[in-house]
Amino acid sequence: MIARHFLSRNPVEVPIKQSAAMAVRVGLDYGIMEVSQTGQSLVNLVAARDPVVMGLLDRVQETSCLSEARMDGADYAQNLWLVCVPEQESFLLVARDTTLPDKVTEALITSRALMKDLLDCAADLAFELDDKGIITFVMPADFLGRSTDAWVGKDATSVFWDGQATPKKNPFGVRTDSDFSEVPYENANGVREYLTISIKAVLDDSGFCIGTRGTARIITERVRREQAVKQEKLRLAMQERLTRILVTAESSDEVLGRAVAEVQDLFRADAVFIYKLYDGGYIPVASEKDPELECDFHIVSEKLPTEFPDDIVFLDVQGRDHMIVPLVKGDVCEGVVLVSRDTAVSPWSGQEKALLVAIGDILAAAQKKAALFDKLSRLSGQDELTQLLNRRAFEAEVNKRLLHQNRTGQSGCLMFIDLDHFKEVNDTMGHQIGDLALRLVASNIRDLIRPIDIAGRYGGDEFVIWIENIDRNDAEERARHLIDAMSGIRMQLNKDDLKLSMSVGICKSRSGIGESFTALCDRADRALYMVKRAGRGAIAFAEDEDTCGDTLNNVE
Incomplete structure (x- = not known):
């Protein structure tokens, strides 16, 4: 009306x-x-x-x-x-x-906006947070095997990353529209998944942020496909570079030196070592190491495994997780490559682990070619009479060992051997018998050393032996064995009354000071001089202080 x-x-x-x-x-x-x-x-x-x-x-x-x-x-x-x-x-x-219908309308509009924001992409997880980062809404009830029912009313960062490392860029800490790609997340079984998380800010009428809404999509399969493609490209590029090295390198040092440099660059490593496996253990044959790195690789070397149930092994020493891959040709492990960096700051990724395994074959081929170079070098550097290394070749080999030991902290012993009264053999029995005596001494030396050791004829009646990773007592025992064997040589020469004997000077290398073969040889020679002065036919040790130890009693 x-x-x-x-x-x-x-x-x-x-x-x-x-x-x-x-x-x-x-x-x-x-x-x-x-x-x-x-x-x-x-x-x-x-x-x-x-x-x-x-x-x-x-x-x-x-x-x-x-x-x-x-x-x-x-x-x-x-x-x-x-x-x-x-x-x-x-x-x-x-x-x-109109209070009630207005509120109903407002709620419908808000809900519509919420659903639009949450469903803009095909989300596997949808959530809403208040201005303090507390979850006010989450769906579905299960996400990657984890129940989300208890998440509402709790801090998003705490419940979402429960028991996991929170990313440096935390999606729940932003208050502006943001997108986060390849966010790592462990599912209920501890398997790493990858997410894309999109965040939208919720603003009041004055433009102030009163919360956020977000969605998360599982992109694990896509990330793994992309990682596989990237890894294959890296593998092919690395394989191409290493193959070029194999084709163009002209020495064992060049083959392995360039190979470890490539590996160090690829993995952003502080140190890379290639070790060759002998019956007596491992010795480094190539290395690249940051001079500022404080890590005792002698300890690492002693803990290197000789059996590999898996393609890759991790050795936790001195707070570093060293990555080790066997170098296998056929069914035989011929050595290992060790890659090291500060894993507390930069842990190894799954992609890096797989990549090192993938290039293991070509690194093994590089080591094999280096061994062929070494064999040719030794053949060309052999002493014609004794078939041991000549002086120049022996010096070059020991200098390489000293270079690597300076980086790893390992050590070895140099034996300087001089035959006593050898001139008597030549003067009384002739040079042919003298040559036979030298060959017999060389044969005893070859029987004494391991494949890991090196022996050479230094000149005339002087011999040198490099023994890898040996202590003083073992070195003395080997020297005594050689001296004891001189009686057998005198019998083989059918001259029991010969005075032919052997004097040995021994010195242990000192890692970490850049000691050269010349310096090492001088120390061993001074120890030998002490034996000669004390009566010959014995052993003396050079001490680290460059002084000689006491001459041991004559062992004959």
């Missing part, structure tokens, strides 16, 4: 006192003339000169036309839709409480 009067050309006043509608009749002076049963809130607004109500009344008074206004927001206890109708001597102000 009221509406019908609103629409008439000459509206007349109708009674509203008994009306259930929220209405009030206001005089031209804005005084209250009549109030409906539910209109008290309008009376209060008029009395308080509410700006929205007063603006509406002023507008109708000026235009004499029906007008409406909205009253909502944080300043009002309820939302109202106001309509003001001009009458002959008053205004009819009618209102409708």
Whole structure:
């Protein structure tokens, strides 16, 4: 009935006192003339000169036309839709409480926005956080084998990365629209997965961030495919470089030296060693090492495994996880490559582990070619009479050992041998018998040394032996064995009354000071001189202080 009067050309006043509608009749002076049963809130607004109500009344008074206004927001206890109708001597102000439908509409709009944000991509996980990073919503109930039901109401970082390392760029710590790719995450079985996480900021009317919404997609298969392609490209590139080295290198030092340099660069390593496996253990044949690196690789060398149940082994020594791969030709392990870096700062990735295994074959081929170079070098450097290394070849081999030992901290012993009264053999029995005596001594030396050791004829009746990784007692025992064998040589020469014997000077190499063969040889020679001066046919040790030890008693 009221509406019908609103629409008439000459509206007349109708009674509203008994009306259930929220209405009030206001005089031209804005005084209250009549109030409906539910209109008290309008009376209060008029009395308080509410700006929205007063603006509406002023507008109708000026235009004499029906007008409406909205009253909502944080300043009002309820939302109202106001309509003001001009009458002959008053205004009819009618209102409708829209608080409930407005909130329902707002909730629907918010939910729609939430669902749109969460479903913008085919998400495997959807979540909402408040401004403190607390989870207020999460779906589904299971994510990669982990139940998410208990996540609501808890800190997102704590529950999501529970028992795992939090990424440096934490998706739950941002308050702006952000995307995070290849985020590592362990599933319930401890297997590493990869996620893409998208974050959208939730802003209030003033533009202030009041929370975030996000989605996570599992991209593990894609990442692994990309990693496999990248790894294959790296393997092929590395294989090409190593193959070029095999084709162009002209010495064992060049083959292995360039190979370890390539490996060091590829893996950003502090140190790379290639060890050759002998019956007596490992010796380094090539190495690259950061001079500033403080790590005792002598300890590492002693712990190198000789059996490999897996393609790769990790050796935890001095806080470093050294990565070791066997170099296998056929079914025989001929050595290992060891790659080291500070894994506390930069742990080995699965891709790096697989890559080192993948290039193991070509590194084994490099070691094999280096061995062929060494064999040719030894053949060309052999002493024709004794078939031991000549002086030049022996010196070159020992200098290489000293170079690697300076990096690994290992050590060896140099034996300097001089035959006593050898001139008597030549003078009384002739040079042919003298040559036979030299060959017999050389044969005893070859029987004494291991494949890991080196022996040579230094000149005339002087011999030299390099014994790898040996202590003083063992070195003395070997020297005694050679001296004891001289009686057998005298018998083979059919001259028991010969004075032919042997004097031995021994010195142990000192790693870490860059000692050369010349310096080492001088120390051994001084020890030998002590034997000669004390009566010959005995052994003496050179001490680390460059002084000689006591001459041992004659052993014959």
